[in-house]
Amino acid sequence: MERAYSSGGMAHLAIPTSCLRTCQLWLTLTAAWMLVVTCVASQFTTHPMLFYSPDRVPSLIKQARTTHSKIASVLEEAARTMLSNQHHYLPSSNYETFGGRWNEVYGNNLAALAMYCVLYPEDHEARDFAFKYMDIMVSFPKWQVIKIPSDEVPVAHSLTGLVTAFDFLYPVLGKERRALYLKKIISVTKEMYECSLIRAWGSQHIQNHVATNYVSLLHGSLVSAVHQAPESKKWIQHARESFEKTMSLLNHVIDGSMEEGVAYGSYTSRSVTQYAYLAMRHFDVDHTQDLWLKEHFWFYYNTIMPNFQRTVGIADSNKNWFYGPESQLVFLDTFVMRNGYGNWLAQKIRSHRVMDRKSGLAPSESQRWCTLHTEFLWYDPSIHPKAPPQSGTPDLHVFSDWGVVTYSKVDPSVTDDVFLAFKSGKMHGRGIFDVVQRNMYSSWLSKWKSFNPGHEHPDQNMFVFAPNGQPFITDGLYGPKYSYLNNVLLFSPSPTSQCFKPWEGQLGECDKWLRWRREGVEAYGGELVTASVGDGMVHMSGEAKNSYDPKMNLKSVYRSLVLLNPNLLVILDHVETRSRSPLTHAAAFFNSVENTFDPARLQKLYGAKSTIKGEEYKMFWVTPEGRSPKASLSKQSHPSEYRSRETNFVNVTMKLKSRLTRMAYALYGPSETIVDMSFLDVKEEGVSFELRTEKMNYRINTVTRHNNPNVRLKFLGYPGYVTVRKGMQLIKFGINSTLEGTKMKTPTNSDSFTTMSLFLGALMLGLVVLYLVNRRFRRIVPRPRNFFLAMVLMGGLMLGMLYYSACQNDSCTPTPTARESAAPTSPAGLPSVVITSLPGSGSEILGWLFYYNPDFLHVQVPSDIVKLPETMQASVNPFLDACVWTTKDENRFPALTNKIKTLRWSWHRVFGGLSRPARAVKNFESSELLHQPDINSKQTDPSKHFTMRRIELVDTPSDSKGDITHKVYQTVDLLAHASKFPNAQSVLHFGSGSWGLKLQWLQGILGDTMRNIHVVRDPRAWVANFLRDNKRLYTSANVAQHVQVLAQQLQTPCQFKNLDSEHFYDLQGTPHKLLATLWAAYMDLLLDSVGGLRGQYRVVRYEDLVRSPRSMADNIYKFIGFPLPPSMEHQLVQAAHTGIYQSPHEGLVLPSKLNNWKSELTLTKIRDIERICKHSMKRLGYSRMEVDN
Known part of the structure; x- marks a missing residue:
């Protein structure tokens, strides 16, 4: 399918109307992968053909010097950097050296180099360098890393890079190189296909390795098909089937998120967006109206932290993005949203990039240029960059599938903005969790065997807090799956502890990857209970009891966060144990991968503080009894990716009470000063907590029996979860109005019958008693006695008639329904x-x-x-x-x-x-x-x-x-x-x-x-x-x-x-x-x-x-x-x-x-x-x- 060009120079896909109508629905897409591919890519007979056709090359060259010049300049910088240090950037011709370490960098850089050569054909030095680069790549007997020969991911990166370069540079390749490169491409593509039939990744979905491997298989098979490789159609069909299943599954993820977190999410979405484009171009299949793609922008927008250099990690992360996300954002704007949001965010991210290689915020050398070619090809300059309307305004965003809530302004001009994030979600997200639990695709999914959430963390009820834009409490980033690295609770002594005995955290911990296959983990997850704003404050809470081993006998592990102002956060932990629980202690951890913690005191309360850019950020804690356990402040180094990472943490260990245990924490920045904090009232249903600062007094009422609306109504006066009294103002979270003072209508029907019966019965009984009393004292005379008896007889007659009348109206029908007791009335004002x-x-x-x-x-x-x-x-x-x-x-x-x-x-x-x-x-x-x-x-x-x-x-x-x-x-x-x-x-x-x-x-x-x-x-x-x-x-x-x-x-x-x-x-x-x-x-x-x-x-x-x-x-x-x-x-x-x-x-x-x-x-x-x-x-x-x- 060829391309039609817009007046702005950007190409749009010309797709038949019938295809648009059919393919926009994700449900129809699996019908495509269930059919045998009879004719694939037959409209292309030469190269380039993967992303564009030969007749587009002149316009690409022109765009590099005009509308696309900013992206082209980055491509030029990448090429110049490689040319200036060829010894460093060229793969070694010795396989022992090439395969001696993780080598995805060579395939990743090759695509950017080839794109530069297309845009600047006069640069023969760069072209010769690319030829030499490719000559070395095809000379290796294989591309696997020697120590992990069963991992095809580095092979996939090399294959994708070589195929892309071969396709882009084909017109200027000599006959021998064409044959040599094609032979290698076909050989490795066949190898990837065969591995997909036996490796776990071949039957898994929505995971970075799976998407990376299959997109490389698709690249190789599409190019092989042009040259009539015997099995190329089978390879294409297989790759398509896998990706179409993935696209179908992604549409269960209604918030556009990736459960692997932002870093690995950008890794997977790199391949997903490439597939979506290739499917449009080569198969006439349109995924651009898929729900997941339509929501995916917000995954990047709402996870970016102030200064636009970091993101909230959640799961394995390197502080921001692995791949892109400029390319993905440009794709979304050009083909999905067309509102300028994607181009705006891509430009802001690039302009705020930290390029100092010594900084932990700089993009990895292996990945920094990997998506430049697709960013250039997909960019539409006719879409003017435009910030979303909520940018610059505090915004609460709920990722209902991911189980994550974020709160910030997302404004690059505001560097001292607050960022708060909280997570309490299901393993692999609510949508996929539901798919697995319901076994919704039984013919091609084997429940959790078909997924690989290994990069997730045991982190339900975790949070990240950055007052003034400074990372005070951070997530654990890439590292071993230990609960204490994720700002959650651990318990002791646990009979099922797998590491750090007798302490145990959440299910799936203790390994390099989350143990999602461990017994009991299949039901692992937290529950995001509520998230709302009110009068500039924020409340969010989650329940994590199902994240812990059932043998701990935890009835509730509830965490409630209230952001009172941008510099002041209050956290309440509520733990409820069953009578047979073996647990005696709990420990709360608070991490920072950026700053150390030092001891702090507030009167009798223990605390901790970090000094960031010369200013102090503090936290204190207290129990309902007024006690404040002294914390352990530690620094630890642990393995992360291919290097070690240090983290600093505060460990607050508390003794559990017989059933209910509560602890409150206050965290604040330098613009706030806490005078005192204490529990005012502690009940079974909830607690009242007071916090006094130099500027304001706050009283926070929190319901801890959060699953009972009657209790919430009684405790708070409305069926919410928290109220905050700020001075004389009362803030109720989560609703616009309450149902206080609700009254019932006057009882009717059977209630009237019951009331009249009781009245007549009481009257008759009173007359009888009065008659007996008078007779006892001999005060009665015959005429009054007859009167009393007549009254009693008349009352009985009236009661009988009333009963008969009511039974005629079916209120006495001898049916199970009729035998129910008197109808109840509302015990409270709940709707x-x-x-x-x-x-x-x-x-x-x-x-x-x-x-x-x-x-x-x-x-x-x-x-x-x-x-x-x-x-x-x-x-x-x-x-x-x-x-x-x-x-x-x-x-x-x-x-x-x-x-x-x-x-x-x-x-x-x-x-x-x-x-x-x-x-x-x-x-x-x-x-x-x-x-x-x-x-x-x-x-x-x-x-x-x-x-x-x-x-x-x-x-x-x-x-x-x-x-x-x-x-x-x-x-x-x-x-x-x-x-x-x-x-x-x-x-x-x-x-x-x-x-x-x-x-x-x-x-x-x-x-x-x-x-x-x-x-x-x-x-x-x-x-x-x-x-x-x-x-x-x-x-x-x-x-x-x-x-x-x-x-x-x-x-x-x-x-x-x-x-x-x-x-x-x-x-x-x-x-x-x-x-x-x-x-x-x-x-x-x-x-x-x-x-x-x-x-x-x-x-x-x-x-x-x-x-x-x-x-x-x-x-x-x-x-x-x-x-x-x-x-x-x-x-x-x-x-x-x-x-x-x-x-x-x-x-x-x-x-x-x-x-x-x-x-x-x-x-x-x-x-x-x-x-x-x-x-x-x-x-x-x-x-x-x-x-x-």
Whole structure:
């Protein structure tokens, strides 16, 4: 495929429209690697061809002297540096010397040298040097490092460099050199292919070695194919299959991160961006709309520290980037974002580079020029560099997959900015962890054997703090996987200690690489609990108990960080042990690879300090009892890469109490002075901590039973995690408002019966007692005695009549539901979340905003385990009825009222006695959502016994993701969650559209705590959903019969406004009009009927949930008054954007499928729907479709 050029001189890929539409979805990509490659790279017959064609060379030369001159100058500097010291930069002609050390530098430098020779063809000295360079490379019998012959990574670097140089310089190579170099390329490419079949990296994914090796295989096989190498097509197919699987897996990583950290992440992304480009150019496969690539920019932007010279490491790191990242950023701007952000960040990074070779911040000699050629080729000067709008403003960024939070301004002009980072995440990130746990690709993944998170650290609940831009507390960078190098807690004595007995840190420690294959480590990980800002302060916290061996019997290892101002950080560690725990001590470590620590004192408190650029940075700590253990201050040297690294650390060892242990730490820069710090109140549920500085007094209230929303509400006054009182100001983190002072409506229905019964019973008992007392003292006369007896008899008669009346209304029906005790009421002001929608609107996706959240229990009503009581009075059609229930109807359905209250406030009565079914049970979320007939309806109308069957989804090439096991929420998950989190607040998700018209009645039951989320759908998409596949859903839902019932309801007091039965009968032969009329009438009535609910309901468009899941998740949680957990945002984004979730009635959910109705409906049908639904569409923000003339 050739290239089309922009007016700015940058080439853009000309990709067929049909390819763009198909290939933009990651789910379709594996279909490509499952097909046999029949014709690959046939459009190229000569070189150069890898990244550009011969006819582009003149424009490249021109760009080097104009638009690309800055990058070209770096290439020229690299070439001049190599030419000035040829002895140093040329590989030795002796293999013993070449293979005597890690030798990737030679392949890495060769590509930059070749690119320079293309841009400056007049420099014959450089060209001759390149020829000599390549002559030496092909003269070696092999490229392996002698001591590690089974490691193909250095071979891959050499192969990629030689292939790139061969392709670039082919026009000026002599015939002999062409043959000699090609022979070596084919030989090594074949070797790499054969190794991929037997080495672990050949079947692994998303790891720097894997990506490096396969991109070299792809380079070699593409060039070999031009010369008709016999097996080249097989090699290409194999490389493509591996990379396509990797690209598919990366789209589970919804935040654009790399679990190997920034340094090794840049290593892997170097190869990933090269593959994405080569796939576009050679295979017509477009990955530029992949979710991971669209988010990858933020991985570089939000991890850069003040001065733009360092990054937060997290995992093995060398203080910043290994490869690039200028090349990757340019690629993202040119092909993915096109907004200037990538070019801006690339320029700022380059301008702030430390070039002093003696500095630990300078790029490695082996890697500094490796990506210059792709940076030059991908740079688009027509995209003006532009800083993201949040640059210069303090910004909290949550990597919900990585489990990392960062806070900074990301402004190169501000050198004294604060940088704070915190990590508590799953091994390999939440997305891949989920893939492994669910075994989602069982045919080509072998769980953890298919991954290699060896560069990760045992570092859950670690943090990095740089006040004033100075590295006070740092991460451990590249080194052995010891927990104490990562600012986390260790415990002693541990029965499972693997090193440093009797102390033990987190699972997987003690080796050069993380022991991810060790027993028990497969479930390793922390949980990022919350991250939020408020009034210039920051709060973030994490739970790390699952990062430690279960034999330690740790119930909670919770760490909470509050940044009170840019120079003052307070950390609370909370440790809870079980009664059988053998642990007696804990040790907290704080590291710095830059500065030493010295002792410090604050009155009776021990502390430590570092002197950085002549200023002191201090930290102190205290227990609830006012004690401050003296710390051990040490310096240690440990192996790192191919040299040693020194680190300095503070070790604060504390004795564990019998069950709960707390310790608070305050860290601050030179602009702050702490006067005193102490715990004011210590309770089971949480603690109150006071910190006094010379400028301000702070009181921090922290809930340590963070998984219990009732406790959080009671302790803090709202269901958050922390409050800070700053002077007279109270800051609540995580929400916009609270639900304080929430009141319930006056009890009704069965509560009224109970109250009246008690009153009459008490009256009767009082009269009897009064009669006996009077008789005892002989004060009674016959006439009063008869009066008393008459009153008692009348009270009994009234009580009997009341009981009989109540039983007639089904409140005494002898069913399991009716035998439940009196309906509960709200124990607190926590919100009662109710989800409603028309069937087929896609509201099921909202479940992923609540599944597995300790605060909530998502309950589908009805479902296979949740039945509504049978009643003659309460007729709720399982599809839709026209009845609006209001608060006036509160007394009509006592049994149904009790059931709703039980599901909301005493759901344990419903789920407590249920055993967990096998995993094979149909999933809870997509079970027969509307499987029940009308509640105890005695009618014989066939529609009243309607069952909306789940549409059996037929995989098609466009909707198939190989053999992926899509994410579902099953009954077993619900019951397990209910058992694990008994204080979770139920979320009632009603399946019938009827409930949207009964919100006032529900509000009468749930009171002011009700928070209704009503999901609506574009009527054109809703109608198309029912008519798709030959009216499949329309038929299974018995829509026509339901319309007949609705028409009959028009004769009753509950009816649609402005709707007449004749209109329905006339439209029975035109389903799209019937459905449109149904939608319009329903929406008009719904929107009119909810006016009295004030701020207790939100209409949410399904399209917004799918297009903008992050902002919608945040808005919905703010509406219900709860902090949004990062894991819930992650789940909703995954469900909406990655194709791993299937809606029960229409299949895969993806933004690109939202407008399928445009091709599924005729223009006539679209106009009919728009005409009928015009009023409600306008109210909901749906616009008329524009059609080109």
